[in-house]
Amino acid sequence: MPKLLYITVNPKKDIERSKGRQIGEVFLETFKQERPDVEIVNWDLFTLDMPEMDEDLLYARAKLSFMGYKLEDLTERERSQITRMHALADEFITFDYYVFVTPIWNLGAPAVLKAFMDNLFVSGKTFKYAPGGAIGLLTDKTALHIQTRGGIYSTGRMAELESGDRYLKAALGFLGMNMMETVYAEGMDHFPKQIPEIMAAAKEKAAEAAREMAKIKVEI
Template identity: 65%
Template sequence: MAKLLYITVNPKNDSKLSKGMQIGEVFLEEFKKHRADVEIEHMHLYDMDIPEIDMDLLYARAKLSFMGKTFDELSEAEQTKYLSMHALADRFIAADYYVFVTPLWNLGAPAILKAFLDNLFLVNKTFTNTHEGPKGLLTNRKALHIQTRGGIYSTGPMVDFEFGDRFLRKALGFLGMELLDTVVAEGMDHFPKQIPEIMEKAKEQAIEAAREMAKESVTV
């Protein structure tokens, strides 16, 4: 059975409080209409114990990749964190469709998203190195980013300062995924009276994105 991994990145794990999750739920409702055959798994990063690259993980990866050590020669802490990293990556790899819902904070995404993505860059598991350069192994997968922004970053002086969507798209593209156009709701802090119109437009975009993602079955 195909799976869609719905990844929310906001301390507000409640659609009543999170505008991004309100848009995300509209996407899911429309997607289900067209692809009832796809299982949907919700992964809320703030409810998870995400391995961070600390001294143990740095040394575990180095020892196994080029220092000639075996897994049994790692310390207990190194083994535990290394296995946790790969378990999270395996859970991610098992999906076929991906939807990320994030806010833009201080020019980028919440730091927990970077910590999460750090677990996915595993040589010969999610990408490999070739003579032509790195090649993503997570092909035939579709991904969408739904992002909320308080300011305006699509036009004007802040265009070059948006690093949340830009980074996520580059990271997922590096891993080999097919990326749909990002659904953006922006300007809500600058134009609070226009929030209903901004949200309605974003929800319409989410519906179109759901239809687009549902068009073709992916074959992982």
């Protein structure tokens, strides 16, 4: 059975208080109608149990990568951290479709997104080293980013400063994923009276993206 991983990156649990979640729900409703055969799983990064890139995890990676250590040679803390990282990456790659719903905070995404992505860069699982440089292994996966923006980042001087969508697309692209065009709702802090129109347009784009993703078939 094909699977879609729906990843939310916002501490707001109430959908009515989160514009990103509202747009994401339109995507989900549309996608379910188009592809009832796909299992959908939700990960909330603010509650997800995942290791952070601390000293123990860094040493664990180095010891196993090029220092000649085996898993049983690591300290208990190092072994716990690296085992959790690999388990998260293993589970992540079992999905076929991915949707990330994030806000832009201070030019970028919430820090928890970077902490999560650090767990996915596992050599031999999501990418491999080759003579010409690293090669992504998730070439049969498709991902979409839904982002809410208080300011205007699609044009003008702020376009070069936006680093949330840019980072996510670069990271997932590095891992080999097929990236769809980002769905965004922007300018809501600048033009509060226009929020209904901005949201309506974003929801329509989300529905269109859902129909487009639904057309992409995967081998099971």
